[in-house]
Amino acid sequence: MAAELIFQPVAQLSALLETAKISSVELLQAFVARTKAVDGRVKAFNSFDEPGALALALAADERRAQGRARGPLDGIPVGFKDVIAVEGQPLTCSSKMLANYVSPYDATATTNLKAAGMIPWGRLNMDEFAMGSSTENSAFGPTSNPWDLSRVPGGSSGGAAAAVAAGEAPASLGSDTGGSIRQPAALCGIVGLKPTYGLVSRYGLAAFASSLDQIGTFAHTVEDAALLLGAVAGHDQRDSTSFATPVPDYRAELKQRTGPWRLGVPREFFGAGLDPEVGAAVRQAIEFYRRSGCEIREVSMPFTAEYAVAAYYIIATAECSSNLARYDGMRYGHRSAAATNAVDLYFKSRAEGFGEEVKRRIILGTYVLSSGYYDAYYLRAQKVRTLIRDEFMRVFQECDALLSPTSPTAAFKIGEKVSDPLAMYLNDIYTIGVNLAGLPGISVPCGFTGGGLPIGLQVIGQPFQESALLAIARAYEQGHDWHTKHPVL
Ligand code: GLN
Numbered sequence: 001m002a003a004e005l006i007f008q009p010v011a012q013l014s015a016l017l018e019t020a021k022i023s024s025v026e027l028l029q030a031f032v033a034r035t036k037a038v039d040g041r042v043k044a045f046n047s048f049d050e051p052g053a054l055a056l057a058l059a060a061d062e063r064r065a066q067g068r069a070r071g072p073l074d075g076i077p078v079g080f081k082d083v084i085a086v087e088g089q090p091l092t093c094s095s096k097m098l099a100n101y102v103s104p105y106d107a108t109a110t111t112n113l114k115a116a117g118m119i120p121w122g123r124l125n126m127d128e129f130a131m132g133s134s135t136e137n138s139a140f141g142p143t144s145n146p147w148d149l150s151r152v153p154g155g156s157s158g159g160a161a162a163a164v165a166a167g168e169a170p171a172s173l174g175s176d177t178g179g180s181i182r183q184p185a186a187l188c189g190i191v192g193l194k195p196t197y198g199l200v201s202r203y204g205l206a207a208f209a210s211s212l213d214q215i216g217t218f219a220h221t222v223e224d225a226a227l228l229l230g231a232v233a234g235h236d237q238r239d240s241t242s243f244a245t246p247v248p249d250y251r252a253e254l255k256q257r258t259g260p261w262r263l264g265v266p267r268e269f270f271g272a273g274l275d276p277e278v279g280a281a282v283r284q285a286i287e288f289y290r291r292s293g294c295e296i297r298e299v300s301m302p303f304t305a306e307y308a309v310a311a312y313y314i315i316a317t318a319e320c321s322s323n324l325a326r327y328d329g330m331r332y333g334h335r336s337a338a339a340t341n342a343v344d345l346y347f348k349s350r351a352e353g354f355g356e357e358v359k360r361r362i363i364l365g366t367y368v369l370s371s372g373y374y375d376a377y378y379l380r381a382q383k384v385r386t387l388i389r390d391e392f393m394r395v396f397q398e399c400d401a402l403l404s405p406t407s408p409t410a411a412f413k414i415g416e417k418v419s420d421p422l423a424m425y426l427n428d429i430y431t432i433g434v435n436l437a438g439l440p441g442i443s444v445p446c447g448f449t450g451g452g453l454p455i456g457l458q459v460i461g462q463p464f465q466e467s468a469l470l471a472i473a474r475a476y477e478q479g480h481d482w483h484t485k486h487p488v489l
Pocket residue numbers: 130131132133155156175176177178179180181208316428
């Protein structure tokens with residue numbers, strides 16, 4: 001039984017619970033056993049709370065027995081990228097700076113999932129403070145890709161993607177600032193959804209770059225992404241950028257929205273740097289949509305292709321230099337034992353607490369914000385950002401959504417790019433524009449390389465048009481069985 005459970009989509013687990021084929025406790029035990037069996041090799045988890053989760057599973061079973069089940073997600077475990085607060089659990093951001101920090105409160109996304117009855121099952125590894133594309137920047141060591149343990153799972157939400165791909169959790173929450181949900185989902189062969197900026201509250205998400213950060217979901221299927229999004233989305237007074245928009249029943253809408261759609265294919269997203277096997281799989285996916293009656297339009301987005309990475313690495317570093325100023329060794333987090341006075345404490349705590357990539361970004365960000373360079377870099381990058389959004393909005397006048405590769409390559413080897421920041425940054429070339437423009441995007445599995453590594457198709461939607469985005473992604477999924485393939489561990 002347990003072996004069959006661990007790769008079931010959330011919707012399927014939900015049906016099993018509803019019909020009393022399994023209990024929530026049994027379900028949790030299956031994931032606990034799986035995690036204990038494989039996580040020594042995958043290293044997706046920073047920590048997990050077995051007794052706490054078990055108590056919640058018992059409570060869920062009791063509710064169900066009394067006819068008080070809270071809905072389709074009640075009693076189902078969910079993992080959290082270690083950047084989203086769960087009361088009483090560690091919140092490390094995979095940084096030495098917060099290695100001993102325990103969150104005193106729940107993020108709004110956590111509150112919402114708990115209200116739906118979901119069981120927070122463990123803290124998932126990531127690049128430190130969500131800065132990276134491989135999970136190698138974690139202070140606790142890298143996570144491995146379940147399809148090939150010598151390769152990265154992508155990042156920065158690498159643990160959150162690997163845990164679902166490896167059957168250690170049926171779903172998880174991550175954050176996406178420049179691709180950190182979509183890219184690891186692609187590299188691990190699962191579905192990763194980054195909602196429109198403002199749809200999911202950022203309250204309780206440790207900030208990296210606040211104008212870009214967005215919480216989203218990992219799961220095996222598009223239907224699961226719809227279910228989870230419905231649970232976490234919604235206006236929140238505690239996040240001033242949260243948008244007051246009604247939250248539809250995304251799962252129900254999946255069935256109501258049936259194309260055909262006008263789908264744009266940005267020519268520049270198929271140029272130099274794209275691995276030929278990835279390009280071929282994505283082109284086949286585009287052909288599938290054409291054959292199913294969609295109108296495929298080649299569009300041109302030269303500005304986004306040329307400038308998104310550069311603008312992102314100015315804006316994101318500027319915001320991170322400001323957001324990470326709070327880690328001062330005084331209020332919370334790592335405090336140097338070697339300091340002799342207050343200023344020294346500030347310097348030493350930060351020098352000891354932050355890793356190399358985080359320091360690189362704080363230095364870059366401080367530079368682009370400094371007087372004399374502000375206009376030349378930061379202000380200019382903000383103008384470029386507006387032009388990138390304009391470019392998306394222009395193509396959306398003639399398309400319902402866009403199709404592209406999620407990542408230019410499949411999973412690369414651990415160690416391959418870690419000493420070359422530029423090569424690492426270029427991994428985000430197809431995902432970053434979406435964050436700069438605040439759009440929703442999803443990655444769905446669309447094949448494998450000859451070497452057996454998963455490939456992702458990215459679908460980019462119009463702002464707050466998640467229902468259409470999910471329906472388009474699901475149309476592809478229903479015509480293929482990639483999402484039913486799982487790694488052997
Ligand atoms: N890889 C990108 C970066 O390093 C995106 C990270 C993210 O989305 N959190 O900044």
